[in-house]
Amino acid sequence: MTYEDILALMAKETGLPIEKLQPDITLATLDISSIDLVSMLFELEDQYGIELQPEELTREMTLRQLFERIGVAVPQ
Amino acid sequence: MSERVLITGMGCVSGLGYGVAANWQSVREGRSAIRPLAPSAPPGIAAWVDDAAVEAPLLKGVEPERLRRLGRLDRLSEFALEAGLEAVANAGLAQHPSLAQRTAIVLGCGSGGNTTVEIAYERLFGQGQPKAHPQTIPSSMIAAPAAHLSMLLGVHGPTLTLSGACASSAQALGEGMHMIRAGRADIVIAGGAEACLTRGSLAGWQSLGVLAPDTCRPFSRDRRGMVLGEGAAVLVLESERHALARGATIHGELAGYGTSSDAAHMTAPDVDGIAAAIRAAHDDAGIPGEATALISTHGTGTGLNDPAETAAMHRVYGSALARHRAIATKSAHGHMIGATGAIEFLIGMMALGENTAPAVLNYLGPDPECDLPLVLEPEVFEPEILVSNSFAFGGLNSVLVGRRA
Numbered sequence: 232m233t234y235e236d237i238l239a240l241m242a243k244e245t246g247l248p249i250e251k252l253q254p255d256i257t258l259a260t261l262d263i264s265s266i267d268l269v270s271m272l273f274e275l276e277d278q279y280g281i282e283l284q285p286e287e288l289t290r291e292m293t294l295r296q297l298f299e300r301i302g303v304a305v306p307q
Numbered sequence: 308m309s310e311r312v313l314i315t316g317m318g319c320v321s322g323l324g325y326g327v328a329a330n331w332q333s334v335r336e337g338r339s340a341i342r343p344l345a346p347s348a349p350p351g352i353a354a355w356v357d358d359a360a361v362e363a364p365l366l367k368g369v370e371p372e373r374l375r376r377l378g379r380l381d382r383l384s385e386f387a388l389e390a391g392l393e394a395v396a397n398a399g400l401a402q403h404p405s406l407a408q409r410t411a412i413v414l415g416c417g418s419g420g421n422t423t424v425e426i427a428y429e430r431l432f433g434q435g436q437p438k439a440h441p442q443t444i445p446s447s448m449i450a451a452p453a454a455h456l457s458m459l460l461g462v463h464g465p466t467l468t469l470s471g472a473c474a475s476s477a478q479a480l481g482e483g484m485h486m487i488r489a490g491r492a493d494i495v496i497a498g499g500a501e502a503c504l505t506r507g508s509l510a511g512w513q514s515l516g517v518l519a520p521d522t523c524r525p526f527s528r529d530r531r532g533m534v535l536g537e538g539a540a541v542l543v544l545e546s547e548r549h550a551l552a553r554g555a556t557i558h559g560e561l562a563g564y565g566t567s568s569d570a571a572h573m574t575a576p577d578v579d580g581i582a583a584a585i586r587a588a589h590d591d592a593g594i595p596g597e598a599t600a601l602i603s604t605h606g607t608g609t610g611l612n613d614p615a616e617t618a619a620m621h622r623v624y625g626s627a628l629a630r631h632r633a634i635a636t637k638s639a640h641g642h643m644i645g646a647t648g649a650i651e652f653l654i655g656m657m658a659l660g661e662n663t664a665p666a667v668l669n670y671l672g673p674d675p676e677c678d679l680p681l682v683l684e685p686e687v688f689e690p691e692i693l694v695s696n697s698f699a700f701g702g703l704n705s706v707l708v709g710r711r712a
Contacts (some may be wrong), residue, residue: 245377
């Protein structure tokens, strides 16, 4: 499980282009619908066994924070 | 006299390819899409869309941001969107202000998103997993294709899904025509879609015992059944006033629609019910059965359908049947279930416009119970009208009458 794997999964589940998924952008700015978020969590669990509850994701959370929570390092 | 309903746009996808031009060319030249399923699919034959080789050209061109809100698309919605985008572009209506105001969508589907449902069931029942993908329900619901098309095109009017098995999209076109006649809309984007070549759906059809092991041979001796297809066909129906005001190109007129229910048997066809629908379509169009017709038959190639359809046509047309010509394009694009009525009407309108009757394929020789003026070699034929038959499980019959503009 690499940073690129998770990024590709996020792009697929949210319909957003990968270049928009910058580490310091917040979930609110990305305007991801709740069903897309739930879909993303489903695939994270299904493909990588990462269990996250929807309430752990806040609108203010950045992708960097999300990656930290998942345990994947964001490349410098 | 109510307002005429014109056809100003057409789009389709089938095993024959993407787009009206490719489909019509294949049918005219006598090519069939019926072939063995890809190795990853269950064994069998079908007229399948090879989207691994060629991506849907119009859907692929839509900016991702516009598709985002639609969520996960089942193959069913992809077909509907591709055909819908082509039809609306063909009509010159892309971004047109009327789409947001006086436009309706009526799509027919025999079933919902089979792929999505079966993936979820495989997880739950096959693998014993506790969860299905969160978008399983919205992606697979039978109303999804119409809703997706409304989102993509910005259509805010009535957005309806009709399900009448193999007559679904003929019903959609007919009821759409009535919406315009009734003044409920200036434009109706109508047609249908089906994506039923999945393991579970195929197994169900195979169990019914109606699928041919060799190919589809409508009205032929030694015919052995139907062959499934998949895809979508969408037409833009428009009030004459609206079409003329904007200088639209007119492909023809949807002049009549007749529909009936056998109220008799779930799967066996009924001659009385079929004849009633054909008569009702002629009456609605105000066109007598003597008017020379290109008849796009339902022509499934099953043991029961073809003689029942033949008998109904003899009953309705009598001696006038000899001057008509009967075609059966399921021998080319397969039985597209919810999409089949619309693609057959669309191909029939192309044939009417070009005065070319395409051949019934795979014919081995006459069956005395299927005595029809069949087109066995492509021929020049200049009929006054098109009659397009669709008959469905449940005893649901729908017949459309088309005319040159």
